[in-house]
Amino acid sequence: MQNHAESTLKAGAAKTCITPPLGAIINGELGPRVAHRIHDDLFVRALALDDGANRLAFAVVDTCVLDRPVCDEAKQLIQRHTGLPPDHVLISAVHTHSGGSVCGAHLSEADEPYRRSLPPRIADAVCCAVNNLAPAQLAWGSGSVPQHVFCRRLFVKAGATYTNQIGQTTDRAKMNWDSPHPADGEPTGPTDPEVFVLSIQRADGRPLALLANYSLHYVGDVGPGDISADYFGAFANRISELLGADASFVGILSNGTSGDINNWDPKVGPNSPAPYTRIRKVADDVAQEVLRVVQRMQYRHDVPLRTALRECVVATRRPTAAEVEQARAVIAGRALDKLRGWLDNNAREQILLAGYPAEVSMPLQVFRIGDLAIAAWPGEIFAASGLELKRHKPLFNIELANGWYGYIPPVEQFPLGAYETWRMRTSFLETNAIPKMMACFEELLK
Numbered sequence: 001m002q003n004h005a006e007s008t009l010k011a012g013a014a015k016t017c018i019t020p021p022l023g024a025i026i027n028g029e030l031g032p033r034v035a036h037r038i039h040d041d042l043f044v045r046a047l048a049l050d051d052g053a054n055r056l057a058f059a060v061v062d063t064c065v066l067d068r069p070v071c072d073e074a075k076q077l078i079q080r081h082t083g084l085p086p087d088h089v090l091i092s093a094v095h096t097h098s099g100g101s102v103c104g105a106h107l108s109e110a111d112e113p114y115r116r117s118l119p120p121r122i123a124d125a126v127c128c129a130v131n132n133l134a135p136a137q138l139a140w141g142s143g144s145v146p147q148h149v150f151c152r153r154l155f156v157k158a159g160a161t162y163t164n165q166i167g168q169t170t171d172r173a174k175m176n177w178d179s180p181h182p183a184d185g186e187p188t189g190p191t192d193p194e195v196f197v198l199s200i201q202r203a204d205g206r207p208l209a210l211l212a213n214y215s216l217h218y219v220g221d222v223g224p225g226d227i228s229a230d231y232f233g234a235f236a237n238r239i240s241e242l243l244g245a246d247a248s249f250v251g252i253l254s255n256g257t258s259g260d261i262n263n264w265d266p267k268v269g270p271n272s273p274a275p276y277t278r279i280r281k282v283a284d285d286v287a288q289e290v291l292r293v294v295q296r297m298q299y300r301h302d303v304p305l306r307t308a309l310r311e312c313v314v315a316t317r318r319p320t321a322a323e324v325e326q327a328r329a330v331i332a333g334r335a336l337d338k339l340r341g342w343l344d345n346n347a348r349e350q351i352l353l354a355g356y357p358a359e360v361s362m363p364l365q366v367f368r369i370g371d372l373a374i375a376a377w378p379g380e381i382f383a384a385s386g387l388e389l390k391r392h393k394p395l396f397n398i399e400l401a402n403g404w405y406g407y408i409p410p411v412e413q414f415p416l417g418a419y420e421t422w423r424m425r426t427s428f429l430e431t432n433a434i435p436k437m438m439a440c441f442e443e444l445l446k
Contacts, residue, residue, distance in 0.1 A: 010050040011200045012132030013209035013250035015043045016125040020100035027108035028064045028097030036225030045252040046125035054305040059091045062229040063099040068403030077123035087309035092401040096230040098222045135203040139297035143289040146193035148263045152176045155185030165342040171417030179266035192383040196396035207245040213396045215256030219279045221272040234283035242291045257386025306368035311361045312440040315430040319350040349424035363402045366444040376401035379408040
């Protein structure tokens, strides 16, 4: 029996609503959509931990992507109000494709009023979590939910000819957007079925918060024009029900390394009887497995906390002057709202990338909670890279953290082609970015 009077660990949790107004821009697809209905509210869900010597905080945001300026502004506000240093805060996006547009991607641009509203709301959630710090105990563990993760990149079958969305026939891999398809071959990489669980209880054993992690891009069977936190929000509600928690409990699901993973079996396709059917199914299956893991946990109240952050500098891929001129000829002076389809999008992306710097500096971060390590990646990372870092056990990965630098594929995926490798704002880093990031993480983990 633990002596709670001797507990050194404190924890606090909170959430703030960030639902955009109707009429706001929704990104995540090729072109912009407009919010017509609020299916479920969006939140920033925050968790703060304090071991008496160190304090750290998570903020998981119901949005598609967050770029570094938004994260940095939120961290500055958090430091101003709580004294918590920026490198002690981990801010990540869940990657719902039915949230307000915070960053430009493809033919969608940021909804500027909504973008400006986010840093204070993120800071509010973390500040409230810090204000709620109280004696607590925590435990961690993991389970497996393999039935909802599929590699969405497939080899093009030998002898088959496949024309991709930008009119090329040279890719050796394809997305499963149009699967099942005669050109579908085997997956180009593994999946990561692990669901990791960090469970926090009050000193008296009542559930306070839970941070889970699962490597699934998103589900996406939402209604047209709906605002929704996708299965991330549905999980938060379901795990609260299963644990019998009170209204102050904060359930959180962060995204693992899922840049090449979705829940569509390419042999079947993205079938859904009705909107939200798959969202509810995936959320319930993940929550049921999390409950099973929680029920066998042993809690501790004396866990030391540590954090480290390092900048990783990588080069960018940019078009040549000739490629930019070719792109301008395709656009032919048309305004953004007159552009349609992948060919227009690809041309516009080259013009935008021409103005990018030759290199960028990305924040890589590691939290330590006792022996547990949590690695924060600022982009959309393939499952293979996450699994490689998970050799350091226990460890889980949170992607889309502290910034967004597009898809960052492993080196061996670039010669295969397909969407995640195409040079656009969604994939603009050098082909050797992952080895550089991996070396940086190895140093951080030491």
